[in-house]
Every structure is written in C-alpha cells, then in structure tokens.
Amino acid sequence: xxxxxxxxxxxxxxxxxxxxxxxxxxxxxxxxxxxxxxxxxxxxxxxxxxxxxxxxxxxxxxxxxxxxxxxxxxxxxxxxxxxxxxxxxxxxxxxxxxxxxxxxxxxxxxxxxxxxxxxxxxxxxxxxxxxxxxxxxxxxxxxxxxxxxxxxxxxxxxxxxxxxxxxxxxxxxxxxxxxxxxxxxxxxxxxxxxxxxxxxxxxxxxxxxxxxxxxxxxxxxxxxxxxxxxxxxxxxxxxxxxxxxxxxxxxxxxxxxxxxx
Numbered sequence: 001x002x003x004x005x006x007x008x009x010x011x012x013x014x015x016x017x018x019x020x021x022x023x024x025x026x027x028x029x030x031x032x033x034x035x036x037x038x039x040x041x042x043x044x045x046x047x048x049x050x051x052x053x054x055x056x057x058x059x060x061x062x063x064x065x066x067x068x069x070x071x072x073x074x075x076x077x078x079x080x081x082x083x084x085x086x087x088x089x090x091x092x093x094x095x096x097x098x099x100x101x102x103x104x105x106x107x108x109x110x111x112x113x114x115x116x117x118x119x120x121x122x123x124x125x126x127x128x129x130x131x132x133x134x135x136x137x138x139x140x141x142x143x144x145x146x147x148x149x150x151x152x153x154x155x156x157x158x159x160x161x162x163x164x165x166x167x168x169x170x171x172x173x174x175x176x177x178x179x180x181x182x183x184x185x186x187x188x189x190x191x192x193x194x195x196x197x198x199x200x201x202x203x204x205x206x207x208x209x210x211x212x213x214x215x216x217x218x219x220x221x222x223x224x225x226x227x228x229x230x231x232x233x234x235x236x237x238x239x240x241x242x243x244x245x246x247x248x249x250x251x252x253x254x255x256x257x258x259x260x261x
Contacts, residue, residue, distance in 0.1 A: 026096030029173035132178030197230030
C-alpha cells in the first residue's frame with residue numbers, strides 16, 4: 001500500500017490483504033507515521049498497521065501545516081471511513097490521543113461504526129488540559145520542552161538546518177493541541193484503554209481515569225515502566241496489551257476480506 005492507494009493521510013508499510021483487523025495509529029506532536037513503523041514487524045499477519053501521516057513532515061514535508069483540530073480530523077476521518085469495511089482499532093499517543101478521539105467522534109457523526117477499542121496514551125482526556133504556551137516560546141524554549149519529554153534525538157536539535165525544519169512542525173503541533181477546545185459530545189460506545197508510563201510527567205494515574213467518562217463501554221488503565229515515551233522501550237509490551245483486547249479469532253485466524261472498491 002502506498003500514498004496513492006489510501007491518499008495523503010494514511011500509510012501502510014506492509015499490506016496484509018487477509019488481515020481480520022486494522023490498527024490505526026496517531027503520533028505525538030512532532031511525530032509522523034514513521035513513529036510506528038517498527039510496530040509492523042511485531043504484529044501478527046491478522047493485524048494490518050495503518051498510520052496517520054500529518055502534513056509538513058516525513059514524506060509530506062512540502063504539504064502545508066494544519067494547526068486546527070477540525071481541519072485536521074475532517075480529512076483524516078474521511079480517509080479512515082474508507083477502511084471501516086473490517087474491524088479496526090485506534091491508538092493515539094500524546095497529542096495523537098486528542099486527534100484520535102476527535103477522529104472517532106467525527107466518524108460517529110458520519111455514521112461509521114466505532115473502533116473495537118480506542119487506545120489512548122500519555123495525555124489526559126480532552127477538556128482536562130486546556131491551553132498552553134509552549135507554541136509561543138522561542139526556539140530554545142521549544143527545544144527545552146522537547147528535552148524535558150525526551151523522544152527527540154540530540155543530533156536533530158544540534159544541527160541548525162534540521163532543527164529549524166523540525167521546530168517548524170513541532171511548533172505547529174503544539175499550537176494545534178494548545179488551542180484545541182473539545183466540543184461537548186456524548187460518550188463513545190467503544191471501550192477505551194489508557195496506557196501510561198509510570199514516570200510520565202504528562203499523565204499521572206488519577207488523570208488516566210478521567211478518560212472513563214468519555215465512554216459508555218468498557219474502560220481499562222495499564223501502566224508501564226518508563227517516562228512519556230515509555231512506548232519505545234516497552235514496544236513489545238504495549239503491542240501485547242493492545243492485542244490482548246482482541247477476540248483471539250481476530251489475531252490467530254486469517255480471514256479473506258473483499259478488496260476495497
């Protein structure tokens with residue numbers, strides 16, 4: 001699958017036409033589809049990985065940035081809706097939790113079935129964190145925030161040209177999430193699982209349970225060793241936790257699905 005197949009918004013690094021379920025992933029601020037590329041080798045053949053590609057980075061570096069949640073999630077939801085011909089899961093990390101949640105709400109508005117599970121990682125529920133000033137800082141202040149959270153290689157910020165390019169879309173993403181104000185909405189029907197690092201400064205245990213009010217379905221919280229980017233060293237454990245929520249039939253038995261129209 002390439003960009004021409006699913007359009008500009010979605011990436012799939014390995015086609016699995018007989019997969020019974022899709023896992024759709026939303027990256028953190030400054031991240032892109034490539035943040036989840038290493039997950040592909042750890043998934044069973046019955047799960048196809050699809051990653052949302054935000055504009056302005058990786059293979060969409062030349063595309064205009066989007067700093068408004070509605071403007072971002074409208075085309076993403078349209079793209080995901082075309083994949084809802086089979087069961088799917090949604091995973092978002094940090095900023096990606098809010099983008100994922102708003103995309104699922106928009107899918108519901110389009111009459112598309114909700115995911116089997118919504119997995120949210122590293123950020124309190126929408127509405128519990130409002131505002132922020134990181135996007136207004138100078139470049140050094142923005143780098144200080146990236147260093148605080150980790151997840152950005154030192155050599156990226158040490159190279160002046162690379163730093164300038166990266167900080168452009170990082171600042172955009174912080175503006176998006178810090179100006180985001182969720183509209184009132186009914187709880188989702190799909191179950192929600194919160195994943196967090198035990199030393200994450202962005203999401204403590206009490207805040208994690210705030211996500212429970214956003215679903216009328218099942219709710220679970222899982223804590224892993226690590227900080228805000230715990231999901232990198234804990235990649236296998238995170239994927240195992242996700243797969244544990246699936247019906248075993250969906251993870252063990254390949255199913256022949258009709259091809260996309």
